Amino acid sequence: MLSKFLRPQSIAVIGASQELTKIRGRMLRMLIDSGYAGRIFPINPSHREIQGIAAYPDVAALPEPADLALVATPAESVCAVLEDCAAAGILGAIVFTAGAVDGSVAEQQLVAGIADVVRRTGMRVLGPNCEGFLNVHDNVSANFSPSINHGLKRDAGRSGQRPISIVAQSGAVGFGLYTRLQHQGLPVRYLVTTGNEAGLDCLDFVEHILREGGSGPILIFIEGFKDPRRFAAIATLAADQGVPLVISKAGNSVAGKRAAASHTAHMTGAATAYEAMFRRYGVVSVADSDQMMIAAAALAGLPLAQGKRVAVISTSGGTGVWLADVCSAHGLEFPVPDAALRARLAEVVPAIGGIANPIDMSARVIEGRGALLAAVLQVMHEAHFVDAVIVAMSLSAKDRIREMSPALEGFLKSSALPLIVHSTAHATEDNLAALAEIGGLCFSMPDSAYAIAVSSDYASFLRQWGSRGEQRATVVDPALSPRACAELLARGDVAAVLRAYEIPMPPESLASSVADAVAAATFMAYPVAVKIASVDVPHKTDAGAVVLNVSDAAGVERAYLQVLANVGRAVPEARIAGMQIQKMMPAGIEMIVGITRDEDFGPLLMVGFGGVLIEVLRDVAFAPVPVSVEQAEDLIGSLKAFPILKGLRGAPPADVRALAQLVHKVSCLAAEQADLIGQIDLNPVFVYPQGVCAVDYLVLGRASGTSSHPIHGTGTDRGEP
Secondary structure, three states, rough: OHHHHHHHOOEEEEEEOOOOOHHHHHHHHHHHOOOOOEEEEEEEEOOOOOOEOEOOOOOOOOOOOOOOOEEEOHHHHHHHHHHHHHHHOEEEEEEOOOOOOOOOOOOOHHHHHHHHHHHOOOOOOEEEOOOOOEOOOHHHHHHHHOOOOOOOOOOOOOOOOEEEEEEEHHHHHHHHHHHHHOOOOOOOOEEEEEEOOOOOOOOEEEEEEHOOOOOOOOOOEOOOOOHHHHHHHHHHHHHHHHOOOOEEEOOOOOOHOOOOOOOOOOOOOHHHHHHHHHHHHOOOOOOOOHHHHHHHHHHHOOOOOOOOOEEEEOOOOHHHHHEEEEEHOOEEEOOOOOHHHHHHHHHHOOOEEOOOOEEHHHHHHHHHHHHHHHHHHHHHHHHOOOOOOEEEEEOOOOOHHHHHHHHHHHHHOOOOOOHHHHHHHOHHHHHHHHHHHOOOOOOOOHHHHHHHHHHHHHHHHHHHHHHHOOOOOOOOOOOOOHHHHHHHHHOOOOHHHHHHOOOOOEEEEEEEEEEHHHHHHHHHHHEEEEEOHHHHHOOOOOOOOOEEOOHHHHHHHHHHHHHHHHHHOOOOOOOOOOEEEOOOOOOOOOEOOOEEEEEEEEEEEEEEEOHHHHHHOOOEHHHHHOOHHHHHHHHHHHOOOOOHHHHHOOOOOOOHHHHHHHHHHHHHHHHHOOOEEEEEEEEEEEEOOOOEEEEEEEEOOOOOOOOOOOOOEEEOOOOOO
C-alpha cells in the first residue's frame, strides 16, 4: 500500500526556492496554496526561511524524517540527493528532474541510477521526469503543474458518487484530463503521473487505489506496462469490485517484434496482446482523450445501462431521427412501443407529437417545469421499455434545468435509468451544473451514443464476470507432465502432444520408406495426403512438400518421390524425419486456431477464419490463455464473419460448441506447457455440422527466455481435400 506516500504527514522540498518562476519554487507554493495540513520542510543551505516557512540546510538537519521528499535538482545530483534522503530516514521521493540537463546526463543513465538506489535502499521513488501527484481529498498537491487552480472546488459531484482517479505516464496528459474532469464537475480522488518509472510504476498506484476501496473509474494513460505480468491480477481486482479501468495505450511496444514462422504470429501486432488482455478483463479501451472523458463521465456520473435499448425524446422530429441514426450506427437499438405502451404514452404525450421511438413531444417537453417529461420517463421506466434515455432539447435558456429539477430529480433518484440530454443549442454552464447535480449529463449526438454503448458493454461484462467464475479458465490436472511433453516434442511427435489434449485430428502415420507409406495409406483407406515431416519445412505448400488426394498405391509412390525431390531443391539442408501419410478429410468451414508468445503477457490464443485466405481476410480474435469453453464461444462470436458459422442460404449451422471446446483445449495446452511451447498453428480446422477436425498443424518450441524457435516439431501443412 502507498498510503504514507500519497498521504504524507510531512514533506521536504529539496532545494526549495523563493522564485515562483522555478519548479522548486512552484512546488513549495503549490503545497501552501492547496491547504496541505502536514508539516513542510524547505531544504536550502542558503536561506533560513523560504516563502514564510523555516528552512533547513539539508535533510540531515530535519527535526524528524519527512514522509516524502520532492526532488527537482539537476540530473547529475539526483542520485546523491536520494542517498541522503535514505540515510536521513526519508523513504519516499518524487523526482521531477528530466533525463538530461544540457545533454550532460542521458535519460537512461538517470533512470538506471535511480533504480539502483531503489534496489539498495528500499526507497519508493516516483519519476523521474514526472509532474508528481495530487491527492484531492487530503489536499496534497505534490506537483508543479500550472493547470491546478486551488481556488476551485475540486471535489464536486453528487452525494455518494464514487470519485475518479487518473494514473498517467505523461504529466501533461494526466493534468490535462484532470482539468477537463474538473470542468465537468466530476469528483476526482487521485491524479498521479509516473514519468519514466525508475521505481514506482502506474500499476503500483492502480493497485493501491483499488485496495483502498471506494473508487470510481480509474483513467490510465500508458505507452506500455513496466511489468505487464502484474496486470491480470490487478485487473481482476478491479473487475471484482466493479471498478471500470478506462485505458488509452499509446505508441508501439517491444511486444511487436515477433517471429513470423506461423500465421498466428504474423497476425499479431504491437497492440494485439494489450487489446486481448483489455477485452478479457472488461477494460474500456479508448483511442483518445475525448473518448476517455466521455467514458469517464458516463461510468462515474450515470447508472449503468443494462442493455442497448434506447429511447429518444425530442422537441423536434428531425432531431429525433438524426439522433436515432447516430445511435444506430453505434449498435444501439430502438424498440417500438407495443399497443399497451402506446396507449399509456398517448395519455401524456401531446397530440401534436408522436409516440413511436423517437418520441416527439414538441416544445411541450419543457412545460410544467418538467412534469410532462417526468411523466413520460416514468411510463417508459415502469414498462421496462428501454435501458437508457436521450432527451433532445435546448439548454441555452438560463436556469432551464434548475426549474425542471424538482420534477426530474425524483424520477432519477427512484430509477436506475441513465439520462443523457443532448442540447440542440449551446448549453449554458448553469444548466450543465444543474443537470449533473440531479444525475444527468449533456453530450453531443455521437458522444451520447458512445456513452451509452460504453456503459452497456461494461454492464454486460460485469454480468458475465459474475456468472462465469470471474471469466477465467483454470488449469487443474495437466493432460501431460512437462517432462513427458518435452520428450514428445524432442522426438518431433507433435501429433502425440495434440492428441493428449484431445485435439480432434485425422488418422495419420509417419513412414520412413515408400513401402511403409503404401502400407499406411492402404490401412487407413484412400484418398490420403503425402507430406514431408521436417521441422525445417514449416510451410510445405510453398516447398512443394505436400501432395493431396492420392487415390492408390502407385500414386503414393509417385508422391513420396516427388516430395523428396521438391524438398531437396527448395530446402536442401532440411532435416527429414520421414513422410507423413494422412487420411483426407471431407470439406468443412475452414478456421484457424493458434498460439503465439507475447513478450509482455506470455501465450496468446488466436481464433479466426482460416485456410489460404487467413492473411487476406484477417478476421481473427485474440485472448490470453487459458480460456474456458464459454469464453471461447464469445471469442468466436466476435468474428465479423461469424454468421457463416450460423448457416447461410440453407447451409446447416456449424458445430460452434465443438470448435469452442477445441479452442479451450489448445489454450490449456499453451498454458500448461508455457515453458515449452512457442507457437502453434492449427490451420485449417474443419468445422462440420457435427464435430471439428484439425487437418494441419505446426508447433514451434520455445528454446529459452521469451523467444520462440523452431526446435521441434511439425507434421502437416495444408491437408485439405
